[in-house]
Amino acid sequence: MDENKNSQSQNPQKKHQIIKPSFYVDDERRVICESHSQIERIRTLSSLADLPAFQESREIEKILTCKACNHYHNDVCYFPKEEIDRIEKDRLAYTFNCKLCGGSIDRPLTVMYSIYNKEKFNVQIPLICCTCFSNLDDDSFIANSRKRILMLSLSFAFSIFMVIYYGRIAILSNIWGILLFGITLAFWIYLAIRDVRKIIFLFRGRKYYKKTYGIAKKRDKGKYVDEFPFD
Numbered sequence: 212m213d214e215n216k217n218s219q220s221q222n223p224q225k226k227h228q229i230i231k232p233s234f235y236v237d238d239e240r241r242v243i244c245e246s247h248s249q250i251e252r253i254r255t256l257s258s259l260a261d262l263p264a265f266q267e268s269r270e271i272e273k274i275l276t277c278k279a280c281n282h283y284h285n286d287v288c289y290f291p292k293e294e295i296d297r298i299e300k301d302r303l304a305y306t307f308n309c310k311l312c313g314g315s316i317d318r319p320l321t322v323m324y325s326i327y328n329k330e331k332f333n334v335q336i337p338l339i340c341c342t343c344f345s346n347l348d349d350d351s352f353i354a355n356s357r358k359r360i361l362m363l364s365l366s367f368a369f370s371i372f373m374v375i376y377y378g379r380i381a382i383l384s385n386i387w388g389i390l391l392f393g394i395t396l397a398f399w400i401y402l403a404i405r406d407v408r409k410i411i412f413l414f415r416g417r418k419y420y421k422k423t424y425g426i427a428k429k430r431d432k433g434k435y436v437d438e439f440p441f442d
């Protein structure tokens with residue numbers, strides 16, 4: 212009975228201490244949590260002009276994760292410790308993909324920001340990787356993705372050629388040959404599938420880009436009156 216009493220008196224106290232995350236995106240397109248226990252250090256690092264940019268960003272990247280936050284360690288964050296662990300595990304297993312290129316999301320807080328907005332405000336913020344973010348900034352996503360699709364298509368064609376080449380050898384050889392060339396064959400099939408997946412992701416990303424960012428661009432140019440049927 213003593214145990215029961217203890218947990219009862221602990222719970223309301225714990226609820227009181229829950230720390231809500233508060234996110235913003237800085238000039239470098241990094242998601243920052245203002246409730247992070249090391250926020251002062253993050254602010255200092257990002258304001259240091261004389262520190263080489265590379266060193267600065269590496270230092271910040273190291274802290275810009277819930278795992279470097281006291282609220283995670285004391286389990287007082289809006290996100291329970293187990294949930295953060297689970298999300299991190301999923302992120303490292305490449306569960307979260309960039310909406311534009313399908314690549315993995317490297318920054319933990321980018322994922323937390325997206326999940327928080329969805330849970331709390333029912334707002335879906337697209338996950339976008341650092342490379343695509345910089346492509347958005349200098350307006351080079353369409354050109355770069357076209358180049359990448361071309362390279363991937365060449366790589367895919369080569370993989371298919373190798374699949375046919377080794378496939379023929381495997382079929383024509385004895386049992387040992389089938390085993391030996393079968394492994395090589397599997398490798399090239401794997402590469403071909405990987406290329407196709409990336410190409411599909413990029414095509415979807417381009418479609419999404421044109422749908423969402425294309426409108427904003429047309430607006431910039433002042434053509435929006437023609438683009439909106441309800442105007």
Ligand SMILES: [Zn+2]
Binds near residue numbers: 244277283288289
């Ligand atoms: Zn947190």
Ligand SMILES: [Zn+2]
Binds near residue numbers: 311314340341343344
């Ligand atoms: Zn991307």
